[in-house]
Amino acid sequence: EIVLTQSPGTLSLSPGERATLSCRASQSVSSSYLAWYQQKPGQAPRLLIYGASSRATGIPDRFSGSGSGTDFTLTISRLEPEDFAVYYCQQYGSSPVTFGQGTKLEIK
């Protein structure tokens, strides 16, 4: 199975700053089948990005995804207070689907 490694484990930033989260796959993710989710405490994951760079319905344009092959990035251009959460990447190019271990984005 494909192992996804997210970095950093924790990212401390202030509102208004730019956040860059990384997701590296142990082997190439076919067709850029890579998604990003946001999860807040006590809540279910929320889909942000699919197909590596397509925003899900209702997701603000400050969220963007990029990458291909084994290296993918989620960028939040200007952090809002509600963006502080845990972020997971997920690959669905091969079975089984797998998730990264998460990056916690915390307020500095």
Place this chain on the structure above:
Amino acid sequence: EVQLVESGGGLVKPGRSLRLSCTASGFTFGDYAMSWFRQAPGKGLEWVGFIRSKAYGGTTEYAASVKGRFTISRDDSKSIAYLQMNSLKTEDTAVYYCAVGGGSWYFDLWGRGTLVTVSS
């Protein structure tokens, strides 16, 4: 309203069984594969398994960690997916989520989850 609601969680002893339900509303349940995930306390997300729609044979796939112990089924007439969990272990303790994807194996609709605690 389009939603998924899990139920059936609780405290159960090791070795016992539990059945979770995922009730869907607001969309044509039978057209979609239904997936189950879990999240152990303070940990990340883990795929548990899925059941395809009847159009794709209604077949199932499971994670290696639950294969042979867990069974997923569906009742399209009631818009419910089930997760039958047998021979439960302490390491099965987690919040269990059901989810559905619109066009592929990413998931844009999730339930709020139900907590399963396996402890003596």
